[in-house]
Amino acid sequence: MRWSRTFIPTLREDPAEAEAASHKLLLRAGYVRQLTAGHYSLLPLAMRVRAKIIEVVRSEMDWIGAQEMLLRALHPAEPWRRSGRWDLMGQEMFRLRDRRGADLALGMTHEEIFASVARELNSYKRLPQRWYQFQTKFRDEPRPKAGLMRTREFTMKDAYSFDIDPAGLDSAFDAFHGAYTRIFDRLGLPALAVEASSGTMGGAGSTEFMCPSEAGEDTVLTSPCGYAANIEKATSRLAPSEDGPGLPAPEPFDTPGVRTIEDLLAYDAPGDRQIKTLVHLLDGTLTLVLLRGDHPLNEQKLADATGANTLQAATADEIHEALGALPGSLGAVGVQDIPIIADEALRGRRAMFTGANRDDVHLRGVDIERDIPVTTWADLREVRAGEPCPRCGEPLEATRAIEIGHIFKLGDRYSRALGAEVLDPDGRQTPLIMGSYGIGIERAMAALIEVHHDDRGIVWPVAVAPFQVTVVVAQSGDEETAQAAEKLYEDLTAAGVEVIIDDRPERAGVKFRDAELTGIPYRLTVGTRGLAEGTIEITRRATGETEKIPFAEAVKHVQTLLT
Template sequence: MRWSQLYVPTLREDPADADAVSHRLLVRGGFVRQLMAGHYSLLPLAVRVRAKIVDIIREEMTAIGAQEFILPALHPAEIWQRSGRWEVMGEEMFRLKDRKGADLALGMTHEEIFTVLSQELKSYRDLPQMWYQFQTKFRDEARPKSGLLRVREFTMKDSYSFDIEAGGLDRSFGLHKAAYERIFARLGLPAIPVQASSGSMGGSASVEFMSPSNAGEDLVVRCPGCDYAANTEKATSALPAVVDGPGLDAPERLDTPNARTIEELSLQHDVPAERQIKTLVYVVDDQLTLILVRGDHNLVEQKLIDTLAAKAVRPATAEEIQAALGASPGSLGAVGIAELPILADEALRGRTDMTTGANTDGVHLRGVSIERDIAVERWADLREVTAGEPCPQCGTPLEVVVTIEVGHIFKLGRKYTETLGVTVLGRDGERVVPIMGSYGIGVERALASIVETHHDDKGIVWPVSVAPFEVAVVMLGTSDEKVTEAAEGLYRQLQSERVDVLLDDRDERPGVKFRDVELIGIPYRITVGARGLADGTVEATTRATGETQSVPVAEAVEHVRKLLTAAV
């Protein structure tokens, strides 16, 4: 490709509304343009990068025996209603009606649609199957941000496995996990596989692939001493055992007129946060529920949702709390409560001599023994793990890392095949419900995440595997016949070697050309100028290191080929 024919609208200044590095550089480099919030046009350079990402994913999917489909992006409501997710997906689902008044949805994901297609499977002999596609997904994000990292329209590689039994699902899940590790390695994208929640997708085992980045919105807890890693929605730690004193024979009133927070109670009444019981009130599937965690701990709502298999969870309003408990937030407690379900975090199990609200404004209770004084209905791991807590596997202090989710794989089980009535004839002649897995990678998010990892103060530094072009041949002085002839010759030779090459034949100053090549991140630059040609050489520059070598013109193509081979 010749630069004079290529549409690359580079900018000299950062866009004012760009927060993430990838957003800033992809706009400046002429890769993307925003149409409206959460919707982006991909320009030619981005299309080239995206195509290479898709090719890598497709190669690895094919290698594990997966077959490619293309399914509709517009879905009838009836299928989502049958699975129960028409309501669950809430406002994130784009809904519309056709001219006949039928309810439709733009696909957020394709579990239901692939499951319906699997109804044509007849026998255990037809299994296992692994099916995948590259398809546009639509999610009405409340706050699209950070360019391609959080959008409302994007391409997903989603694949689905169908097996006759759990052992087969384990194999399909393992094949996908290994394929994802190879995909992210080939993309040059560091991705930590972590334990995760399945969320609205359902199922059991769930692994997210998380790429460390300050632009991320997910926190990953990982251990530097072993292989433990989990999303904070799933993470646990080995808290040191706490030995309490016997406390009081019964809870005792403590007047706290000006203490409405954990910190105020600690400062004003010398009650450490770790000796307080924080009482939270939630509405879980229309049932008012008390949630108890230690005063210095935070609740992870997804853990609550997963523990109770809840469809809808929200904090109770002040009015609902007042009506049920007779007090305002800041003075709430569970002592003596029998009419509401009470769920407590495991870190509170067995604790004595604790302090909690008395359900009277400005009053607390001290000397509380949880098992004696509170009717806990269920214990669960509900708290957020923080940095420095001991690893549950080896005891090493844990780290908390900000990350971007770039892939997610689930063991769905039989949730969708049972609901949608999929059965096959088993080996014993009985009907069997296939077991499923679901596996996704966001293509444009992967593109942006690569930029988050590979950039410097000059622009993007693409890995060779996904760069829009592998080499740029830059001619300095388009009116110089010798320069033009040498540059054109190198361009044609590199093309004949099947190198993805861009010829910068623009009539621009050298500084402009160099800045543009560095901004858009082409891995290698061959500079052809009159001064070098006088000595029979050209300059070869590596974008990642800035290293420049003088290379004889006759050896330039071989030099580039070796660089590209070494980079793979």
């Protein structure tokens, strides 16, 4: 390839709209251009990187026996309605109607569609099956941001396993877990496997692969023993509470002007002895959510615990109508006919403080088991850094991270809904046991840049770089130099090296800057002074180190560096 004929529209300055390093550099280095919010056009260099990422992923999928398919991106509503996700996905799903008035959607994911194909398996003898594809996904993100990290249109490698029983799913899950570990290692992406929420996917459990980065939108909690969990799933070991005998019954006391947990501290009510009462609408049902006063709610945990599709904080009017008081004086003592879900940290607590459901009045001496009719107990609180690890007791550390992969144990949720069944060894119809496994291709590209960049630009690992080598003609107007560079370029190409020659009529400094900005691992500089000595310069992008090597040995030297 020739730089002069390749579309690489580099920019001198960081675009004003970009904040994340990967977003800035993808724009500045001429890899992408924004079409509209959340939609990016991939230019030639990006396409080359994308192809290399895909090839690494494809080779590992093939290695574990997965078969590549390509299912459609435009879906009829019917399979989504059968699984219950047509409504569950809400506004994030792009929907449309065809000329006959049929409801359609642009695929966010493909569990329903792959389950529909799996209906043809018929017998357990055709199991296990592992299928995958590279397909465009569409999600109407409310706040697309950070370039390729959160977009409305992106490429995903999604894979699906089909087995006759949970043991088969466990085997498939382990195989994909191993494949993902190898993929990220080959790409040069540090990846931490963590416990995670399954969210709208459902199923028995899931594991996220997280790349530590300050640009990440997720928080991962880890400890030295190897425990690692997304904040939506993390737990910690709480110190046992010493409550004492408490009071025979809750005792009301006046608390004028008290509206917050902090306000109540003045009444000898420490946060760990307060019951915080939140009021939410879960799928439209008004529900009381109870936590310890000093513990924050994690809404994903609440959704996971209740199976609610929609969570919404109740308004002041809705709260007053249900409980007779405004926020700040709320409690669950004596409440009837309203579901109450309480965090496990409150189980068995006595001598607690809570609102009395009368404005400016609270209760002391509350015994949870005696005084509050809890409907459901669940882990609802959000764990914070420094709390003891649930396994080893050491303080948990919090790390920002980018989700680069997610694998799920789905069970029979989709197969049962879509009628994907086979005859088992006893001749009975049995729903398939499914797993789902995803990697965002463009997000992996962005994560690589977040990990591999410096103040001069991108620093691609060789495995994914758009070109392995750039040959720079230092003096384009000198015919001897240009001819020598052309010969080197041709010899490298013949040797199988992925090389681009910068033959533009530009100053050497401009070419050096663009080579660094675009992140090509090795730069070979052919100049008049070096040719007079029979040498060329080779510069490693990762370190900036430059050395002179004999011109005649350049190809062999490069081959050695790339092996």
